[in-house]
Amino acid sequence: MRVILNPKHADHVPPGEWEGGTVIPCYEAPGRLEVIRAALEAAGGFAFEEPPKPNEECVAAVHHAAYITYLREASAEAKRARDPAAKQLWPTVFPFGPNPRATGTRALRGLYCFDTYTPILPGTFAAALGGANAAARAADLIAEGAERAAYVLTRPPGHHAEHDRCGGYCYFNNAAVAAERLSKRGPVAVLDVDVHHGNGTQHIFYSRADVLTVSVHGDPAGLYPFFSGFADETGTGAGLGANLNIPLAPGTGANEYRPALARAIEAVSRFKPAFLVFSFGADTHEADPIGGFKLPTKFFAELGAKVRELGLPAVIVQEGGYDLAALGGCVAEVLKAYSGN
Template sequence: MRVIVNPRHAAHAAPVEFEDGAVIPCYERPDRFGAIRAAMESAGGFTFEDPPAATEDDLAAVHDRAYVAYLREASAGAGAKVQWPSVFPYGPGPRATGPLALRGRFSFDTYAPVLRGTFAAALGGASAALRAADLVGSGAERAVYVLTRPPGHHAERDRCGGYCYFNNAALAAERLSKLGRVAVLDLDVHHGNGTQHAFYDRADVLTVSVHGDPATLYPFFSGNADETGTGAGLGANLNLPLPPGTGPKEYRRALAAAVEAVGRFRPAHLVLAFGADTHEADPIGGFKLPTGFYREMAAAVRGLGLPTVVVQEGGYHLGSVGESVVQLLRGLTAPA
């Protein structure tokens, strides 16, 4: 199986995050990439390649140009420092006129600081996702996996957040939408708010997400079952929130409903936004899926028979994230 890697991922390494008033080491770190790659190399059957660099025009298919420019400039100006957003827009007609205010203008939480290498790392992930979309869209490959971090599915059109800067899955889906209907299936433990919102008014891109109930899990402000799309996109968004502690039995039921909805939509292509943070050992997910379940998960997706781009999202337990990805990709390309 062909794997497109983000060659610049390590340029972004947030040292810490803030959680419930405490400063803790950031879960989203370069070791995640190494753990996944090592497990894949040890399993065998994967070839790894770098993508050609995407342009800012490519990013503008999903992201606001002023946001892209902000990330580029903030990264360049970060020096050795980490730029944390701390104040967010408030009041009627909020205006941001200086760099400190812009941090809040272009972020929606404090989980996506900007470092010197952030722009390069985020651009590398976008490049990898677009390359994978082109390979699958041209028919050269039936399934391609995008090995990248930082993840992307929380990134909004003009805001970073939740460890995410550019929405890799949305960029791949947008590119594939030029060729016909596309479905995005998000199987990270967190709701893919950015991806949902990128296509919320579109009838030609179905977004389906199985995730932890936002009543108790990040990103809190989206991911409820009654968010079904708007305008022409009404009915083209499906959220399947599940309670904390969800195990294989409950997950299987939601996955079947998600896969059925994708099949009914009759897309030409599928983007699978995969997060291994549904694993039972994940430090922040709260679900209870064992490693072997990812093969079954993939078999359900494989049953759709769709050309597929798999984009890596979350997954923060270094001891299991690699094998979880291997199980998923094996299940996607070989009979269960």
């Protein structure tokens, strides 16, 4: 299987994350990509390559132009800053009241972001764009029929990034970039199995009939992103019925997960897509520090095999997964099973 790597991922290294009034080490760190790469190299059968040179066209197809400009300029501002504290742009206040206006740089940080996990650093724009470019490259390989499946090995992840807001460690929505590109050739289904709801992907395609979004995740009543991912969110306008959320209880193990996955796969199958975008997160693993599910490593082979049964040409995009001891093995199990090995 071809693996499209984000060559710029290590340009983005958050110094920490805000949690309950303290700064803790950031779970979303470069070591994640390194353990995945090492596991795939050890497993064998994977060919690594980088996307062509940086290009913003693919993100302009799914993100608001002003948001892209903001990310580019905020990263440049952080790069120019001399004071170490000014090299990290954190939002502190979010829009409130009727018709909020944001006219200053501090206000824009809250306007274009929805949480306190997603700072803008000097290398954030380059790293986020590198992931989107990798996703676009993988989509092109699939659209042209050059491959049946390609894996996008990237961080920061993408599925929480909305049309015009970053959040949840995500800046550009890599899965949406791939889905949008593939949608020019036929209907697309996005299947998101990260433990957190893919709110950004849902948001971007919510009124689209040609892109089905299906997400199996922890119930937002108790799990991030809290404000999105409920079962009654089913799409709007032309997209009504083309969004399926399957929230599951904390502590979900393989026995509870299996029927939910079967339901998600059945929905994808019924939609009769030409292409699949598989947003894969390994934060459903039992050892994950922020997920709360109880899936053992061996279940990930079953997951990959089930999704493979759809028989669809697929772009597989890396989302979350934060236990460095388990992450590489989970990805290798899914991809090996998906390849039929």
